[in-house]
Amino acid sequence: MSKTLIKFNKIITMKLALIVIGAILLTILIVWLIDKFIPTKVKPVLTLALWGLIVFLGYITFDSVYGEIKFNQLKAKRYAVSIEKLVDIRDSQLAHRQVKGSFTKSFDSLIKFIETGKYTIVQRRDTSVVDKELTRRYGGVTTYRDDVITDTIGYVTVRDSLFKTSTRYKDMMNVPNAKEGTKFTMNAGILKDQDGNEIPVFEAFVMKNDILFDQDRDLRIKENQVLSVEGVNGDALRVGSMDEVKTVGNWPKTYGDNE
Numbered sequence: 035m036s037k038t039l040i041k042f043n044k045i046i047t048m049k050l051a052l053i054v055i056g057a058i059l060l061t062i063l064i065v066w067l068i069d070k071f072i073p074t075k076v077k078p079v080l081t082l083a084l085w086g087l088i089v090f091l092g093y094i095t096f097d098s099v100y101g102e103i104k105f106n107q108l109k110a111k112r113y114a115v116s117i118e119k120l121v122d123i124r125d126s127q128l129a130h131r132q133v134k135g136s137f138t139k140s141f142d143s144l145i146k147f148i149e150t151g152k153y154t155i156v157q158r159r160d161t162s163v164v165d166k167e168l169t170r171r172y173g174g175v176t177t178y179r180d181d182v183i184t185d186t187i188g189y190v191t192v193r194d195s196l197f198k199t200s201t202r203y204k205d206m207m208n209v210p211n212a213k214e215g216t217k218f219t220m221n222a223g224i225l226k227d228q229d230g231n232e233i234p235v236f237e238a239f240v241m242k243n244d245i246l247f248d249q250d251r252d253l254r255i256k257e258n259q260v261l262s263v264e265g266v267n268g269d270a271l272r273v274g275s276m277d278e279v280k281t282v283g284n285w286p287k288t289y290g291d292n293e
Contacts, residue, residue, distance in 0.1 A: 101250065101253075102253060105246075105249055105250065105253045108246075108249070109245075109246060109249075109257065110289075112210070112211045112245050112246065113245065113266060113271060113285065113289060114289055114290075115210045115211065116209060116210060116211075116240055116245055116271050117271060117283065117285055117289050117290060118290075119206050119208075119209075119210065119218065120218070120238055120239075120240075120271060120272075120273045120283060121273070121283070121290070121291070122196075122197075122202065122203060122206045123144075123206055123207075123218065123220065123238045123273065124238070124273045124274065124281055124283070125196055126144050126147075126148055126192075126196065126203065126206070127144065127222075127236050127238075127274070127281075128281065129147075129148075129151065129153075129192050129195070129196060130144060130147050130151070131234055132153070133147070133151050133152070133153065133192070134147070134151075135234070136222070136224075136234045137222035137223075137234050137235065137236035138222055138236075139220060139221050139222040139223075139236070140220075141206075141207040141217075141220060144220075145203060145204060147192065148192050148193050148196065148197070148203050149193055151191070151192035151193075152189040152190065152191050152192065153189065153190050153191075153192065153195060154189055158182050160180060160181075160182055161180075161181050161182070162179065162180055162181065163179060163181050164176060164177070165177050165179040206218075207220070209240050209244060209245065211245065212240070212244045212245055212247060213244070213247055216240070216244050218238050218239065218240050219238065219239055219240070220236070220237070220238040221236065221237055221238075221276055222234070222235065222236040222237075223235055223236075223276060225276075225277075225278075225279060227279075233279050235274065235275060235276055235278075235279060236274045236276075236281075237272060237273065237274035237275050237276050238272070238273050238274060239270045239271060239272035239273070240270060240271050241269060241270050242254065242257055242258055242266070242269055242270060242271065243258070243269070245271070263286065264286050264288065265286065266284060266285045266286070266289075267284060268284060270284075271283070271284065271285060272284045273292075281293075
């Protein structure tokens with residue numbers, strides 16, 4: 035069980051305990067008020083009516099609290115599987131940049147790269163070579179300088195490196211548990227730093243409303259306004275950025291590594 039779900043289960047226990055304690059205290063107060071101030075003839079009818087009201091209010095309170103609890107549990111599960119896909123997208127994009135020098139905004143080209151791209155395996159070794167300039171400067175005395183020789187010793191496919199035998203990369207653009215056809219939004223481009231250097235950037239995201247499309251509207255609005263170190267801040271699950279040079283995700287580490 036993930037840390038997030040364990041935390042939600044603790045919240046369930048605490049809220050349900052508060053409901054029970056509140057109901058007990060309310061019952062004791064009502065019984066005392068009836069016994070203290072209500073005439074004996076009226077007590078049975080009033081007591082029955084009040085008990086009915088208590089049961090009704092208790093049900094409404096419980097349903098409200100438990101509804102939010104169920105929402106949080108479902109949210110955690112849906113976020114977790116979407117985050118797994120965002121991690122695959124990020125890893126694939128980073129491989130694309132390493133091999134080709136840039137990110138891509140197309141899932142089709144990213145999938146094709148995964149299936150055809152290769153990492154070059156190199157071996158570096160230190161050596162010493164004659165430095166002709168220094169040798170001439172020192173009147174013909176042979177002078178050496180240190181150097182590094184890089185040898186290409188083989189290749190490994192991107193697919194084997196990232197996914198081994200899995201083919202999950204073929205549908206990494208599809209958002210799980212959302213309406214059929216819902217896809218992650220992906221973009222890529224170039225940012226210039228203060229020195230004018232061009233730096234590749236990318237982002238991929240899905241709106242929370244798309245992941246939670248079939249849930250209570252008020253709970254979705256509340257979730258879109260989350261600001262917490264233990265929650266997914268903002269209205270989307272997102273990795274990377276088109277405005278900053280970063281490839282991290284915006285989810286807390288209770289959902290897994292975001293870097």
